[in-house]
Amino acid sequence: MLQIPEYKIPIVEIKTDFDIQIFIKREDLIHPKISGNKFWKLFFNVNQYLESNPENPLLITFGGAFSNHVASVSAFGKEFGIPTIGIIRGNELENNWQENPTLSEASKNGMHFFFVSREDYQNKEKLTQKFIEKYPNSLIIPEGGSNEMAVEGVRYMLGNDTKDFDYLCTAVGTGGTVAGISRFAEEHQKVIGIKAVKDNLLEKTIQEWSRRSNFELMDADESRYGKITDENIRFINWFYKKYEIPLDPIYTGKMMQKIFDLAQKAYFPKESKILAFHTGGLQGIKGANQFLKSKNKVLIEFESSIF
Numbered sequence: 470m471l472q473i474p475e476y477k478i479p480i481v482e483i484k485t486d487f488d489i490q491i492f493i494k495r496e497d498l499i500h501p502k503i504s505g506n507k508f509w510k511l512f513f514n515v516n517q518y519l520e521s522n523p524e525n526p527l528l529i530t531f532g533g534a535f536s537n538h539v540a541s542v543s544a545f546g547k548e549f550g551i552p553t554i555g556i557i558r559g560n561e562l563e564n565n566w567q568e569n570p571t572l573s574e575a576s577k578n579g580m581h582f583f584f585v586s587r588e589d590y591q592n593k594e595k596l597t598q599k600f601i602e603k604y605p606n607s608l609i610i611p612e613g614g615s616n617e618m619a620v621e622g623v624r625y626m627l628g629n630d631t632k633d634f635d636y637l638c639t640a641v642g643t644g645g646t647v648a649g650i651s652r653f654a655e656e657h658q659k660v661i662g663i664k665a666v667k668d669n670l671l672e673k674t675i676q677e678w679s680r681r682s683n684f685e686l687m688d689a690d691e692s693r694y695g696k697i698t699d700e701n702i703r704f705i706n707w708f709y710k711k712y713e714i715p716l717d718p719i720y721t722g723k724m725m726q727k728i729f730d731l732a733q734k735a736y737f738p739k740e741s742k743i744l745a746f747h748t749g750g751l752q753g754i755k756g757a758n759q760f761l762k763s764k765n766k767v768l769i770e771f772e773s774s775i776f
């Protein structure tokens with residue numbers, strides 16, 4: 470059994486000239502190595518699994534080479550003393566994964582890897598079957614970590630300190646986080662999910678998990694999903710200088726950029742109180758900079774102090 474940590478997560482105001490109030494809840498600070506929402510999504514899944522007293526507990530999950538989820542599972546395993554295996558997309562990484570910051574950190578956390586071709590990676594059911602046969606007592610966590618139990622865990626991102634806000638905003642990947650926020654929000658609150666990935670089934674999946682109609686999904690930036698533009702980088706560099714809060718280029722940076730954009734267009738009624746969840750993802754900055762450098766692009770001027 471794992472103890473539910475008693476963290477007091479700070480909510481800080483972002484002063485702007487808009488006629489609304491914007492705040493950030495720093496879920497990224499929940500644990501030095503496990504970023505934000507990923508902690509709560511894993512917590513109850515792993516807890517329930519451990520309650521069944523598995524012999525030789527083992528966590529297995531899937532992800533790409535820069536995955537925040539893979540990083541979080543590896544750190545979670547290390548923190549709670551459970552071995553981890555990552556099934557990683559792209560067998561070209563087999564011999565040079567050490568150069569990838571996410572994977573080399575995950576390995577330091579004790580994670581073992583299985584690299585699979587992009588083609589084989591598509592067939593998760595087959596892969597899952599294979600790993601269950603090999604490790605029948607393991608817990609297989611879906612890519613991105615979202616499932617019913619993960620959505621339950623997101624309840625802990627909300628509390629007395631989040632009740633006053635009119636809007637709750639989060640970045641969306643696999644949708645578990647926004648679904649949980651939607652499920653547990655107050656009657657008067659509106660939930661905005663800012664999509665960082667393209668997935669046409671997302672709305673339906675979130676609806677099934679949330680069972681409410683208080684949420685709206687929006688595109689981060691005109692369907693340039695998963696891509697990092699110079700504009701994104703300039704925004705997070707500017708934001709860091711002004712507010713001293715690091716954002717990641719894929720999720721939280723795009724979310725804040727979108728919130729500013731909406732505020733600019735007077736989307737929010739005057740005097741609304743907006744709360745944005747900082748869901749972490751800062752471990753990805755090193756890898757992003759490596760990539761940006763290779764393309765001669767604008768670089769992120771700060772690095773995560775987390776890893």
Ligand SMILES: *Cc1c(COP(=O)(O)O)cnc(C)c1O
Pocket residue numbers: 504506507537538613615640641642643644645646647717720721748749750751
């Ligand atoms: C995973 C992740 C998200 C998205 O969470 P989902 O529950 O998959 O939608 C948002 N922000 C960051 C930084 C993440 O790592």
